Amino acid sequence: MTFISPRRHRPRLLNALLAAGAMMTATAAMPGAGHAATNSSFTPAQRQEIVDIMRNALKTDPTILSDAIAALRNSANAAQQNAARNALDSHRADLLTPAATDAILGNATGHTTVVEFYDPRCPYCRKVLPDLDRLVKEDGDLRIVEKVIPVLGQSSLIASQALVAAFVQGGQAAYFRMQTAIMNDSVTPTADRMRTLATQSGLNAGMLASDMNSARVTSILQANMELARAIGLDGTPTFVFNARQIIPGAVSYDDLKKAIAQSR
Template sequence: MKFRVLPSALAAMMGLSLGGASAQAQQAGSHVFNAQQCGAIVDIVRQALKDDPSILVDAMQSLRQKSMERQQAQNLVGVRANWQAISTAPSYSVRGNPAGSVTVVEFLDPRCGYCRRMAPLVDAFIARHPDVRLVEKVVPVLGPASVLASRAIYAAALQGHYDGMRRAVMEETSKPDENALKDMARQQGLNVAKFMQDLSNPAVAGLITTNLGQAQAVGLDGTPTFVFGQAAVAPGAMSAEQMDRLFDAAKGR
């Protein structure tokens, strides 16, 4: 699949086509080279690619990097236009220092494997940086099970058990159902009847809908996605070092 874009990639890099004695190359260079010379250039490029396929790899990496940079710029436009809303959340979903100098927003799906892998790294990140204010936005993007898990988190939040339920749901490997959620609620010390009723509470649905709208505004393409202040949007799992580097960049912005 990756080779389908190589002709356009090389055209962008060199102004040449690789398809035979390219008329495009001849037209592009007609004011400098004659037709025979243009054909020779195409042959040289073709042979160079055969001799050193790493040229293709470099071209693809360059295109991928430029595409990511363009996407990052577009995402940041959405972040900055909606920052007040994105950085605002109920107090129970704000972790770290509520008055921290840098706000980091995490969009997560409780059923997302990468989000689950990132959970201990996020805990450690907060512990390392006493001036970080981390805002969690739960977004169910992986289907009905994610929706139910997200509803459970916010239903528990109405009884002051947001963090406990979030952790319980994210540690559970099987798909949630009402019986499993009842057990979780019971273990969290919740009023189970109220919890089950709140799964369908319009306020719970409203929180999730708001989060999804904000995720769309920042161009979310998957979970987890981290927003480091108004400096960077970082999709996907990352290392502790990457998180620290992006945090420092946001802090120094």
């Protein structure tokens, strides 16, 4: 089998593509052809010649297509990154100033702020918890602001309501006790199951069950969801570092630590 060197043949193929472009330009420049070119009304023979040139170029050097796809992908990634930066700039205050109802790991007045959007039913969110605890123990100037968002269905909603209701009932301490219970529980969340976990966590189960559907809990979860949508969140967990960088999905301890250092 004979392999064609893309590097050696690229100039000839590019010339073919340029010739196609030149032919289209020349056609458009012909007297009286302006209106026809605007409407893409090349003659059938011209269109066929252009198609043949392109097809032959792709057959001879398939890397042309892969290069084009890579260019489109890079362009899309750049646009996505620009949109993310704009979103972070627009919501910088919301991301750097914890709400009164936000649970905070580490130093509540720390100068480095990491916001975590998480779903209590997300296995990756559960897996990363020990790493978050380790990070705040090692870094005295770090605070991790936790914003619970129910994105995985009804079970997530019930668990999220219970977490926020625990905060409403007893603040940070109650929240983290309930979080430990929920995030380590393998039983599908139901209202009755949340009452059981609340009792095991030393909370008033009846009050928690009542607060779960309250206007206050609903408004807290809605605010979290609105902020998540505003920054373009597309999965959990998602981490935002000092309102400068977004990292979605499962992240290792080393990657988290590196992103924290880069955000300072």
